Amino acid sequence: MVPDLSRLGQLHHGNLFEDDTLEGMALRVLSEAPDSFVLVGFSMGGFVARVLALMAPERVSGVAFVCTSARGFSDDERARRMAGRRHPGGGNGVARGLHPDRERDAVLLDRLRGMQRRLGPEVWKRQAALVRRDGYADLERIACPSLVVACRQDRFRSFDETERMTRHLPHAEFRMIEDCGHMVPLEKPLELAALLTDWIERAGL
Secondary structure (H helix, E strand, O other): OHHHHHOOOOOOOOOOOOOOOHHHHHHHHHHHOOOOEEEEEEOHHHHHHHHHHHHOOOOEEEEEEEOOOOOOOOHHHHHHHHOOOOOOOOOOHHHHOOOHHHOOOHHHHHHHHHHHHHHHHHHHHHHHOOOOOOOHHHHOOOOOOEEEEEEOOOOOOOHHHHHHHHHHOOOEEEEEEOOOOOOHHHHOHHHHHHHHHHHHHHOOO
């Protein structure tokens, strides 16, 4: 996606790997970001994006939420994640991130497993242990233009929990990507980049 998005301006990649709270992650991203920027949060990054947009509304000109939600995690769900039962690098976890028709795609699986190896178990443990409280009401305080993107065959984020974000965001557009699982940046990078580009240009961001 980098070549397409780079036409819009300089890209910055948030560091979500060193902190053990959403607030800590958001502060680290802010410390390394320009004065004003469009924020894109994919998956867990969407949880961070929500916190960040409320933390520094004067700096976020627009925010896109991709394959994410604002649903809170129960104590039991958090405990299961910490126990490693849903480790994306374990068992069939990596494959479940893809569209069912692509879960045997050797190239995509190798890329996903390589990502997990580079991150390592300590990053996974920190991210699995994150406290995620229900944040749908918080979305109502995000006043900048927003985009919500869901994927039809996403098995990690349900359509309902992603689409629900649109109803709580004051200035939101909703887009659906068909024939795609959770890992849309790998499965449909050109389509996702086109959606983001179109929204940013139409919103004048």
